[in-house]
Amino acid sequence: MADDYILELDDVSKYFGTVIALRGVTLRLKRGEVHCLLGDNGAGKSTLIKTLAGVHAPSSGQYRVEGQPVYFRSPREALDRGIATVYQDLALVPLMSVARNFFAGREPRRKLFGVIPVIDMKYANDTAREKLAEMGIFVRDAGQAVGTMSGGERQCLAIARAIHFGAKVLILDEPTAALGVKQSCNVLKLIHKARERGISVIFITHNVHHAYPVADSFTLLNRGQSMGTFAKADISKEAVLDMMAGGTEIQNLVDELEGRAA
Amino acid sequence: MSAIHQSVSHMIQRQQADERVRKISPWRVLLDRPELGSIAGTVLVFAFFGFFAGDSGMFALDGIINWAKVAGYLGILAVGACLLMIAGEFDLSMGSMIGFAGVAVAIPPMYFGWPLWAAVLFAFAACMALGALNGYLVVRTRLPSFIVTLAFMFILRGLTLVLSTTFANSTIVSGVGDKFTEAPFVQALFSGTTLHGLFVFLAGHGIVDRFPNGQPVVDGIPKVLLWWAAIALVCGFTLARTRFGNWIYTVGGDANAAKNVGVPVRRVKISLFVLTAFCACLFGVLQVAEFGSAASDRGLQKEFEAIIAVVIGGTLLTGGFGSVIGACFGAVIFGVVQIGISYTNIDSDWYRVFLGGMLLIAVLFNHYIRSRASSGK
Helix, strand or coil: CHHHEEEEEEEEEEEECCEEEEEEEEEEEECCCEEEEEECCCCCHHHHHHHHCCCCCCCEEEEEECCEECCCCCHHHHHHCCEEEECCCCCCCCCCEHHHHHCCCCCCEEEECCCEEEECHHHHHHHHHHHHHHCCCCCCCCCCEHHHCCHHHHHHHHHHHHHHCCCCEEEEECCCCCCCHHHHHHHHHHHHHHHHCCCEEEEEECCHHHHHHHCCEEEEEECCEEEEEEEHHHCCHHHHHHHCCCHHHHHHHHHHHHHHHC | CHHHHHHHHHHHHHHHHHCCCCCCCHHHHHHCCCCHHHHHHHHHHHHHHHHHHCCCCCCCHHHHHHHHHHHHHHHHHHHHHHHHHHCCCCCCCHHHHHHHHHHHHHHHHHHCCCCHHHHHHHHHHHHHHHHHHHHHHHHHHCCCHHHHHHHHHHHHHHHHHHHHHHHHCCCEEECHHHHHHHCHHHHHHHCCEECHHHHHHHHHCCCCCECCCCCECCCCEEHHHHHHHHHHHHHHHHHHHCHHHHHHHHHHHCHHHHHHCCCCHHHHHHHHHHHHHHHHHHHHHHHHHHHCEEECCCCCCHHHHHHHHHHHCCCCCCCCCCCHHHHHHHHHHHHHHHHHHHHCCCCCCHHHHHHHHHHHHHHHHHHHHHHHHHHCC
């Protein structure tokens, strides 16, 4: 039943002039699953997520959301369909408060003296604090600057924001790339929580150790092509590691080094 | 029973919540406000001139009106420049726009027989259109606003000179003052003072000093101060409380992030360039009303003075942080120093040295605040 898939890319290619960024990629995201997208630098991960996010239109092939073909002209349109992308820069402003960041661009409003529209700061502060607390992050007050938060907390803030604004699909671009072990764990927990709420997640990473515990399925990209999609039950962590560009290379390097040492 | 259980679990949760939260002193909270530096600076210059010029009449009512007027004129510019700077851009054409607005008001009634109100409307429309053009060029080309508005600084100053010499055969278009007396509505908006009756009343009760002829030494509150207050209130409120204000901070803090969360970055920037143009035009019109003439060198270097006032007010040159109140205090510092120095025995040539020094201290202070705010120490 095609309807089981919330997002589908069917034989999608994307060209930038003479460069083939994606060639015939097929990706299917089931409802409520965490789908991990693995690939080395230059594999086409960024182009793929930007296509999903509505930044790029596919050069050929079809993009379907909930079974219907879509042609997004801007990220805004994708967002309106519930497809939210959290990029590595997180779209947060460090000098602004948590609440102001949380609601940036979608400020809650009330009428002052019944006429002047102002930001409902009380609602913004309370909601931001509450939503972050649900994700296990406790902020002193929502008026503190985002610059005072750790990298992991910022990542969680960006994800919590996307969920609050009705994301059905979360696309996370290397959310654990710049984080320490403990903070990465928090973000992984958050991904798990999102899944429990029935949100589908596309999780891009280099790190199999981060991908394997939370993912339900894996798609491997290499030089713009999909090397296939695998359910977690069908594949071991070692096999995933091996499949990734780098897995065999690293093994070769290890062999070579050991051989030289011996 | 369950209520107790609930409250205990709530308490545990609260404790968990507070585990990583430390108390911060009210002093630190205050230090995080952008306008702190300028308030401290204001206190400092008041103390300084209170000491050196306390009995010179500088802080008598007429003295206050003197420096408040300087602060008011600059304050109008500073408020506009402040919002634009928070959004991450500059407008160096503000000073030239003042001169341009002056001739745009003066020439049509003097040489084309336009009614004054039409000329004033024309000046505002022309300036704001030029502001929009400034903004459009900046957001379209993505060139630094420094360069684009620098070009307009020269273009407008030159154009003002050309228009003035072409029509008036002089660098000053004079005689507009009479047109103001013939146009009571425009006059009521831009010239002279208000609340004259109140000051007569106060003088009658000996609260305000009187001239020998019985008139109070101060005629009333100059219109420029009312305009300043109105603009500062509207802009300050917009910045702090409204959705558009949040967009200004977001755009200046990180334009790319702003775009990604759906803030119309271009629209925000262009409207703020229109605002600075409006402020410059208002400055120009008020000056024409005050002096009865439009001089083509009017507003020279005002763009820099406005930027200095804004920076002293705690706004970051790189955008994303600042306040309108701070910019207003920056303008007050300017007015007090510029006028106050002539009340002291200090050679008034020191005025610029003093301002440059203030600017340097303010920038260093802001830099410190910002690195603290973004690192969370």
